[in-house]
Amino acid sequence: MTQPTLAFIGAGNMSQAIFGGLIQQGYDAARIWGSTRTPEKLEQLKARYGIQTSTDNTELVRQADVVILGVKPQGMQALLKELSETLQQRRPLIISVAAGITVEALDRWSGGGLPIIRSMPNTPSLVGTGACGLFANAVVTAEQREIASSLFAAVGILSWVDREALIDAVIAVSGSGPAYYFMMMEAMIAAGEKLGLSRESATELTLQTALGAARMAQESDVDAGELKRRVMSPGGTTEQAIRTFEQGGLPQLVESAMGRCHARAAEMAAELTK
Numbered sequence: 001m002t003q004p005t006l007a008f009i010g011a012g013n014m015s016q017a018i019f020g021g022l023i024q025q026g027y028d029a030a031r032i033w034g035s036t037r038t039p040e041k042l043e044q045l046k047a048r049y050g051i052q053t054s055t056d057n058t059e060l061v062r063q064a065d066v067v068i069l070g071v072k073p074q075g076m077q078a079l080l081k082e083l084s085e086t087l088q089q090r091r092p093l094i095i096s097v098a099a100g101i102t103v104e105a106l107d108r109w110s111g112g113g114l115p116i117i118r119s120m121p122n123t124p125s126l127v128g129t130g131a132c133g134l135f136a137n138a139v140v141t142a143e144q145r146e147i148a149s150s151l152f153a154a155v156g157i158l159s160w161v162d163r164e165a166l167i168d169a170v171i172a173v174s175g176s177g178p179a180y181y182f183m184m185m186e187a188m189i190a191a192g193e194k195l196g197l198s199r200e201s202a203t204e205l206t207l208q209t210a211l212g213a214a215r216m217a218q219e220s221d222v223d224a225g226e227l228k229r230r231v232m233s234p235g236g237t238t239e240q241a242i243r244t245f246e247q248g249g250l251p252q253l254v255e256s257a258m259g260r261c262h263a264r265a266a267e268m269a270a271e272l273t274k
């Protein structure tokens with residue numbers, strides 16, 4: 001199958017993670033277009049990834065089989081107002097990555113009746129280990145679903161949800177999730193340094209431990225709780241650390257942090273999609 005031409009409108013962090021990951025997996029960079037507001041940024045993207053670039057979003061839509069909307073949620077309505085006429089003429093598959101912007105709003109702002117997929121990817125897509133949730137409107141064909149699946153499968157795993165509301169749960173788990181782990185890494189590195197390790201060594205040990213734990217949990221036939229218990233020797237060192245996390249309320253803290261993340265997605269939808 002020929003690779004579809006992709007237009008990333010708003011080639012920022014998330015878009016770059018997706019097309020950077022696709023290019024690493026062998027996607028033809030000549031079939032990838034990116035736009036940002038600033039020409040200097042586009043020059044950098046061209047030099048780094050070899051993609052086609054333009055500051056003219058309508059030019060991108062005219063080339064595209066798939067249009068990926070990668071702007072901030074606050075900029076989506078204005079962008080679609082600018083593009084609706086061209087989108088209606090060209091009728092590409094539209095994939096939004098924006099948090100808090102509903103399919104109903106995307107449909108309304110783009111003039112109605114277009115195939116729209118609301119996705120929630122994450123930045124580890126850049127290194128082929130992304131995790132993405134997807135929801136399609138009724139206009140999206142089986143073939144277009146396949147196209148979206150193969151794009152996201154090239155940069156990680158994906159999961160279709162059958163209710164749009166579940167995209168907000170995906171945001172709380174995997175869309176925002178990399179930041180939770182990065183925060184844990186920051187804290188472990190800082191604590192390792194305080195215990196006398198060099199920054200370099202604390203960083204290397206922390207990152208390898210995060211990678212090892214994730215790989216082990218993925219490959220194991222027992223759950224994360226059991227893997228945790230297997231590290232905890234009775235009367236030993238890990239037990240003291242885990243007890244300290246529990247006494248500090250870590251599981252409840254994670255639940256309320258993810259609850260706030262989830263609630264914010266709904267608040268954004270109420271604020272931005274009137």
Ligand SMILES: NC(=O)C1=CN([C@@H]2O[C@H](COP(=O)(O)OP(=O)(O)OC[C@H]3O[C@@H](n4cnc5c(N)ncnc54)[C@H](O)[C@@H]3O)[C@@H](O)[C@H]2O)C=CC1
Pocket residue numbers: 009010011012013014015035036037038057070071072073075079097098099120121122123175176
């Ligand atoms: N950063 C992340 O980890 C994730 C972000 N998202 C979603 O991705 C979207 C973008 O987020 P980031 O990539 O983090 O932001 P970003 O600020 O890095 O990227 C946005 C880009 O859009 C460009 N832009 C803004 N208005 C434009 C316009 N009218 N035409 C062309 N380009 C325009 C900006 O110049 C910028 O390069 C958001 O809607 C966010 O909800 C989703 C999942 C994860």
Ligand SMILES: O=C(O)[C@@H]1CCC=N1
Pocket residue numbers: 099171175176
């Ligand atoms: O923080 C945000 O709003 C975006 C959506 C998921 C990750 N970053």
